[in-house]
Amino acid sequence: MSKVELRGVTKKFGRTTAISSLDLCVEKSEFLSLVGPSGCGKTTTLRLIAGFIRPDSGKVLIGNKDMNRVSVKNRDVGIVFQNYALFPNMTASENVAFGMKARKAEQGTITTRVTELLEMVGLSAKATSFPNELSGGQQQRIALARALAIEPRVLLLDEPLSALDAKVRNTLRFEIKRIQQESGITTIYVTHDQEEALAISDRVALMNSGRIEQIGTPGQIYSRPSTLFSANFVGVNNLIKGDYKGNEIFRWAGGTVSAACSCGLKPGRCWLSIRPEKIKIEKTEESQSNSVSGVCRGKIFLGPLVRLAVESYGEMFLVDLLNENLQEISTGKRMDLYFAPENTLLIREE
Amino acid sequence: MERRGWIYILLLPITIVLAVFLLWPFVLVFLESLFSEGRLSLVNYTSLFIKGLYRESLATSLILSFSTALLGTLIGIPLSYALHKSGRKTRGFLLSINAIPLTFSGLVVGFSFIVLLGTSGFFTLLLKQFFGINPLEFSAFLFTWRGLMVAYLYFLIPRMILTMISAWSNANWSLLEAAVSLGAGPFTVLFKVLLPMLGPAILAGSSLLFAVSMGAYGTAFALTGVAVKILPLVIFTHVSDLAADIEKADSLAVVLALVTTGVILLYEQVFSRKLVKR
Amino acid sequence: MIKKSLFLTVGIMYLFFIIAPIILMMIGSFGEKWFGTLLPTGFTFEWYAKLFSRLMYVRAMKMSLQVASLTVLINAFLAISSVYAVYVLNKDWLTRAFDFIILLPIAVPPVVMGLGLVQAFNWPGFSLVGTWQLLLGAHVIFTMPFMLKPLMANMELIGWNTLEDAALSLGASPLFLARKVLVPNLLPGLISGSIMTFAMSLGEFQLAVMVTGSTSQTYPVVLYQAFYVSTGFACAATTLLVLMSIVSLFGVIGMSFIFRTRIDKVSLSA
Ligand SMILES: Nc1ncnc2c1ncn2[C@@H]1O[C@H](COP(=O)(O)OP(=O)(O)OP(=O)(O)O)[C@@H](O)[C@H]1O
Numbered sequence: 001m002s003k004v005e006l007r008g009v010t011k012k013f014g015r016t017t018a019i020s021s022l023d024l025c026v027e028k029s030e031f032l033s034l035v036g037p038s039g040c041g042k043t044t045t046l047r048l049i050a051g052f053i054r055p056d057s058g059k060v061l062i063g064n065k066d067m068n069r070v071s072v073k074n075r076d077v078g079i080v081f082q083n084y085a086l087f088p089n090m091t092a093s094e095n096v097a098f099g100m101k102a103r104k105a106e107q108g109t110i111t112t113r114v115t116e117l118l119e120m121v122g123l124s125a126k127a128t129s130f131p132n133e134l135s136g137g138q139q140q141r142i143a144l145a146r147a148l149a150i151e152p153r154v155l156l157l158d159e160p161l162s163a164l165d166a167k168v169r170n171t172l173r174f175e176i177k178r179i180q181q182e183s184g185i186t187t188i189y190v191t192h193d194q195e196e197a198l199a200i201s202d203r204v205a206l207m208n209s210g211r212i213e214q215i216g217t218p219g220q221i222y223s224r225p226s227t228l229f230s231a232n233f234v235g236v237n238n239l240i241k242g243d244y245k246g247n248e249i250f251r252w253a254g255g256t257v258s259a260a261c262s263c264g265l266k267p268g269r270c271w272l273s274i275r276p277e278k279i280k281i282e283k284t285e286e287s288q289s290n291s292v293s294g295v296c297r298g299k300i301f302l303g304p305l306v307r308l309a310v311e312s313y314g315e316m317f318l319v320d321l322l323n324e325n326l327q328e329i330s331t332g333k334r335m336d337l338y339f340a341p342e343n344t345l346l347i348r349e350e
Numbered sequence: 351m352e353r354r355g356w357i358y359i360l361l362l363p364i365t366i367v368l369a370v371f372l373l374w375p376f377v378l379v380f381l382e383s384l385f386s387e388g389r390l391s392l393v394n395y396t397s398l399f400i401k402g403l404y405r406e407s408l409a410t411s412l413i414l415s416f417s418t419a420l421l422g423t424l425i426g427i428p429l430s431y432a433l434h435k436s437g438r439k440t441r442g443f444l445l446s447i448n449a450i451p452l453t454f455s456g457l458v459v460g461f462s463f464i465v466l467l468g469t470s471g472f473f474t475l476l477l478k479q480f481f482g483i484n485p486l487e488f489s490a491f492l493f494t495w496r497g498l499m500v501a502y503l504y505f506l507i508p509r510m511i512l513t514m515i516s517a518w519s520n521a522n523w524s525l526l527e528a529a530v531s532l533g534a535g536p537f538t539v540l541f542k543v544l545l546p547m548l549g550p551a552i553l554a555g556s557s558l559l560f561a562v563s564m565g566a567y568g569t570a571f572a573l574t575g576v577a578v579k580i581l582p583l584v585i586f587t588h589v590s591d592l593a594a595d596i597e598k599a600d601s602l603a604v605v606l607a608l609v610t611t612g613v614i615l616l617y618e619q620v621f622s623r624k625l626v627k628r
Numbered sequence: 629m630i631k632k633s634l635f636l637t638v639g640i641m642y643l644f645f646i647i648a649p650i651i652l653m654m655i656g657s658f659g660e661k662w663f664g665t666l667l668p669t670g671f672t673f674e675w676y677a678k679l680f681s682r683l684m685y686v687r688a689m690k691m692s693l694q695v696a697s698l699t700v701l702i703n704a705f706l707a708i709s710s711v712y713a714v715y716v717l718n719k720d721w722l723t724r725a726f727d728f729i730i731l732l733p734i735a736v737p738p739v740v741m742g743l744g745l746v747q748a749f750n751w752p753g754f755s756l757v758g759t760w761q762l763l764l765g766a767h768v769i770f771t772m773p774f775m776l777k778p779l780m781a782n783m784e785l786i787g788w789n790t791l792e793d794a795a796l797s798l799g800a801s802p803l804f805l806a807r808k809v810l811v812p813n814l815l816p817g818l819i820s821g822s823i824m825t826f827a828m829s830l831g832e833f834q835l836a837v838m839v840t841g842s843t844s845q846t847y848p849v850v851l852y853q854a855f856y857v858s859t860g861f862a863c864a865a866t867t868l869l870v871l872m873s874i875v876s877l878f879g880v881i882g883m884s885f886i887f888r889t890r891i892d893k894v895s896l897s898a
């Protein structure tokens with residue numbers, strides 16, 4: 001249960017810079033997700049914290065202690081890998097016991113702790129099974145128990161669920177969260193599934209090409225993306241390129257809307273960001289008459305929602321509506337799109 | 351990775367063993383081959399082309415290896431396909447049978463062919479009983495290089511099969527189906543789909559066969575004594591015959607090793623680049 | 629279905645081609661007399677009795693077993709350490725060098741190696757030529773690929789890198805890692821490699837005949853002399869060697885039933 005800190009960490013592999021002067025602080029008992037596109041350096045960050053690789057410059061601190069000269073084995077870091085990485089020659093309980101045996105714990109202590117951990121992950125019945133006799137989800141539970149067995153100060157999970165099917169993923173996701181909350185262990189969870197990150201984290205760190213693009217609570221990340229990358233990466237978003245005219249007026253081609261939250265933004269080229277579910281096709285209290293006209297170009301069903309593609313002055317907007325009385329909307333229909341200014345966001349061009 | 355420098359130490363034992371028992375002896379062979387009667391000269395090499403025995407043995411070896419490689423390839427390809435298609439369980443069994451000749455010394459192979467095709471061999475007498483073929487006339491070929499060819503195939507075909515079996519199972523059959531469904535004719539299928547797909551394995555397999563038969567002499571020794579003058583056998587007789595001049599053997603050995611290494615490098619190139627993608 | 633049975637027929641015919649000479653030799657080894665007849669006449673164990681009563685053959689067999697066992701041990705050690713290093717270091721040039729080492733016994737034919745060894749270890753006053761230790765060195769090189777290959781395949785099969793990361797993060801020392809994780813997981817490759825190495829060394833003639841002397845003759849070397857004794861005796865002597873190879877080979881299949889990891893995935897082919 002320790003704070004984890006990276007200060008100005010840079011890591012290069014040959015000519016590629018995997019991590020560039022990265023600062024990250026994970027509080028004690030916090031559950032932080034690292035999200036980002038493939039190759040952005042998530043795994044490298046975890047490996048730096050675990051000590052498999054050393055930073056070229058900068059510092060890794062665990063519990064306020066510089067880890068530079070501390071080997072993997074003495075860092076007390078538990079890791080869960082994407083491909084489980086269970087030892088195929090050992091049973092489930094032998095796998096869980098491995099770390100304690102390596103640390104020369106007493107046999108009695110080991111037995112009690114293993115029983116306890118297997119119970120925690122709900123696999124007491126599988127204690128004597130070998131990894132190849134377990135399902136993917138079961139293997140990952142064992143891997144989690146194995147990582148926790150050494151009572152690590154930090155738990156690192158590298159896309160632990162991405163090899164599993166959707167149903168198992170959903171249940172296991174919340175189980176990990178539950179176990180983390182019960183044990184209060186500082187956790188860094190790597191995923192490229194942003195939905196997953198938003199669902200279970202205390203905070204989400206959005207990574208892009210070796211740096212942290214934005215860090216914040218799931219709510220902040222979702223509704224207040226601070227950069228174009230964040231706005232684009234998390235969830236479905238409408239991003240319209242145009243001009244900020246000052247006075248909360250945003251204009252593109254022939255369309256004009258008023259947009260809020262442009263504090264500090266100077267007039268000039270910028271992007272308008274709005275979530276599909278925040279666009280309405282009828283006037284509401286918040287939007288008043290802040291609207292543009294468009295033509296429906298397509299319609300798809302998403303279960304409870306219907307997603308429309310509406311063209312307005314050369315830009316395509318995605319609009320999510322509740323699936324009620326929408327039969328009359330068909331391709332080619334003209335309609336008005338209403339925006340509540342406080343649901344829009346202007347992002348400066350980079 | 352930084353922490354892993356010490357791992358290079360683990361390569362030390364194998365490097366030492368290779369250096370002491372392979373590299374150093376070979377360097378010595380090479381150096382010795384450059385000396386004649388205590389003086390530095392290329393006489394050993396030029397004599398290879400002048401002295402009939404050496405020239406002949408090189409030619410015999412090349413012809414023998416080329417024809418066995420060709421035959422082994424031609425027989426091995428359909429056989430490997432049959433094995434590939436013979437069902438999972440049967441295949442495993444057949445493949446272990448297939449590995450048997452690989453562990454035999456050439457001596458055993460030579461002797462078993464005497465028992466099979468020799469003057470009073472089983473097959474020879476069978477031919478005599480049913481077709482009245484003279485055993486002496488029939489079996490005479492066994493002790494020539496043609497006979498060697500047949501015996502060599504016994505341990506070459508398994509190697510071809512081993513090389514091809516992985517090519518068959520890695521082959522992308524949907525490509526073939528796609529080509530056929532798009533109306534490609536048999537020639538297009540052969541040259542545009544099958545050959546590019548299997549070509550590397552075939553080439554690798556046949557160069558392996560070539561190199562193996564180039565270097566082997568146990569079978570020939572058992573079958574013909576030293577009657578058929580293949581290159582390795584000539585080298586061998588130079589060693590056992592104390593009077594013979596060992597520097598000549600050294601130069602022959604260098605030539606032999608150059609040929610086999612060259613062919614094996616070709617094999618490695620083709621095989622590691624095209625078949626085993628890491 | 630017609631096609632399938634055709635393949636099966638071809639396969640079985642091939643099998644016959646492989647084992648016919650062996651079976652013939654076995655029959656010959658029990659025949660009292662075999663000259664000018666299709667199959668031998670009479671039945672006898674005499675040849676085997678003779679074989680085991682001749683000191684030369686027994687001594688040679690012991691020598692062969694000794695060299696083969698030591699070859700296996702040394703190669704197992706060399707292969708485990710180098711395969712681990714090559715895999716973990718994951719350097720392109722190393723992998724390529726390794727691929728080449730696997731092909732070395734074919735690239736450098738036994739006769740060339742033998743010629744080199746005979747000259748390199750023959751100093752005035754002190755010579756290793758004619759000792760079994762020199763043959764051991766030669767066999768270690770000769771059979772090396774048959775140990776390296778299955779072990780390398782084995783490493784790849786178990787996805788070693790993450791296993792090592794996992795073990796290290798759990799606090800394993802290098803020794804603990806090797807003992808509890810590396811070797812147990814390499815067992816299938818190690819077994820199939822050992823068996824093949826053993827069989828190869830046992831039957832190897834071309835190096836042995838060049839390198840050994842009268843006190844260190846191995847079985848294949850004396851086997852050559854058996855060819856001149858009599859057909860029955862030669863058959864018996866050969867059968868013994870062949871049987872030992874085959875028993876070793878089928879040991880691989882047997883082991884794959886015992887060990888849960890499938891050996892055939894890593895077992896060899898060179
Ligand atoms: N051992 C290495 N050698 C060379 N380059 C590496 C190594 N490890 C990572 N890289 C490079 O560093 C960059 C970051 O890789 P990293 O594995 O951290 O990405 P990631 O965010 O985990 O991606 P993914 O979502 O695909 O797992 C990539 O460009 C990768 O190619």
Ligand SMILES: [Mg+2]
Binds near residue numbers: 042043044158
């Ligand atoms: Mg990754």
